[in-house]
Amino acid sequence: MAGQRVFSGVQPTGKIHLGNYLGAISPWVAAQVEHEAIFCIADLHALTIPEAVRATYLRAKVRETAAVLLACGIDPARAILFVQSRVGAHAELAWLLSCVTPVGWLERMIQFKTRSAALESVGTGLLAYPVLQAADILLYRADLVPVGEDQRQHIELTRNVARRFHARFGEVFTLPEAMLRPSGARIMGLDDPSAKMSKSLGETRKGHAIGLVDPPDVIRHAITHAVTDSGREVRREQASPGVTNLLTIYELLSGRSREAVQAAFVGKGYTVLKRAVADLVVTTLEPIRQRYLDLSAQPEALDAIVVESSERARLLAAPTLDRVKQLMGLHERSRVPFPLSDSKEG
Ligand code: AMP
Ligand code: TRP
Numbered sequence: 001m002a003g004q005r006v007f008s009g010v011q012p013t014g015k016i017h018l019g020n021y022l023g024a025i026s027p028w029v030a031a032q033v034e035h036e037a038i039f040c041i042a043d044l045h046a047l048t049i050p051e052a053v054r055a056t057y058l059r060a061k062v063r064e065t066a067a068v069l070l071a072c073g074i075d076p077a078r079a080i081l082f083v084q085s086r087v088g089a090h091a092e093l094a095w096l097l098s099c100v101t102p103v104g105w106l107e108r109m110i111q112f113k114t115r116s117a118a119l120e121s122v123g124t125g126l127l128a129y130p131v132l133q134a135a136d137i138l139l140y141r142a143d144l145v146p147v148g149e150d151q152r153q154h155i156e157l158t159r160n161v162a163r164r165f166h167a168r169f170g171e172v173f174t175l176p177e178a179m180l181r182p183s184g185a186r187i188m189g190l191d192d193p194s195a196k197m198s199k200s201l202g203e204t205r206k207g208h209a210i211g212l213v214d215p216p217d218v219i220r221h222a223i224t225h226a227v228t229d230s231g232r233e234v235r236r237e238q239a240s241p242g243v244t245n246l247l248t249i250y251e252l253l254s255g256r257s258r259e260a261v262q263a264a265f266v267g268k269g270y271t272v273l274k275r276a277v278a279d280l281v282v283t284t285l286e287p288i289r290q291r292y293l294d295l296s297a298q299p300e301a302l303d304a305i306v307v308e309s310s311e312r313a314r315l316l317a318a319p320t321l322d323r324v325k326q327l328m329g330l331h332e333r334s335r336v337p338f339p340l341s342d343s344k345e346g
Helices: 018-034 057-072 089-098 103-107 110-117 124-139 149-169 199-204 216-224 241-254 258-265 270-296 299-327
Strands: 005-010 036-041 079-083 144-146 177-179
Touching (some): 005 018, 018 057, 018 144, 036 057, 057 270, 057 299, 089 124, 089 299, 103 110, 103 124, 103 149, 110 149, 124 149, 124 299, 144 149, 149 299, 216 270, 270 299
Parallel strands (some): 036 079, 144 177
């Protein structure tokens, strides 16, 4: 699988949590070693969240997100880590793709249905959100998109939009595949294991999420108070969502198999399990938090990394956008040489 291109993104909103880390960021860090990797801080997507649109908020969040990703191990010498709004081709391709995307496809998106249900007035951007995401991925002709379970439907939509474009105008895109972890693609909230751990709930509900840069005492408190079930100890044949979630976190952070983890805890009380999970989470996250604190003290260096990466992203995106415009009849012919499928570098 060497030589494939990996693309993914994260919104610079809310509090980046352990679910983001296990479902997405840690697979990204692994992917950058084997593959050409491009990661996007999706600030244009964040504009669909009304609370995110406050003066200076997004800019600060973009920097904070960059610091967290770098602290987790994204390496700018290996991967491109760029800011979506700095690469104009994203908004431009999103418009072009919206002209081939049926509204019905967008209305069927689970994330749209959930988010719009809670709103009195639904913005066009919220509906068109997956078209922008499709543009993000298709611009770079990415092969693989490492994401959590909640994004699977958006990647499927991306493939459908690309197919429809191809049928109408001709081939240009690569059909991307979602890359999901067999376990860990959906980490649940500690305070409510029936709900996905989420950035927004992490901001409003104490004990819901483990923030990647939360101090150790906050992490320990959240795990100690995690909801389990009415039992007292880990059983062989049990699958209560709260206990399963803790075992999954332990499995992924320890790198041990599920069977080994299960065997290690069967017959042990929930207190023992929680203490072990808390120790492992703190040991994993503490170095990340320290690196994050160091990086946060160097805002100019952070800005320089994303500005330089965004420049590289712009160069990679330009030929695809140009080719799309040509196929749609907006350009006479391509001004930028379009890379052949066997050479993405052009
Ligand atoms: P977001 O928080 O929506 O910006 O998501 C960033 C990435 O983290 C996406 O790939 C999500 O699918 C993934 N993600 C978000 N929440 C979880 C979760 N609870 N468990 C696993 N992956 C998640
Ligand atoms: N919508 C994604 C999320 O909320 C973030 C994202 C934006 C993304 N663009 C992307 C993910 C492209 C994968 C590929 O998690």
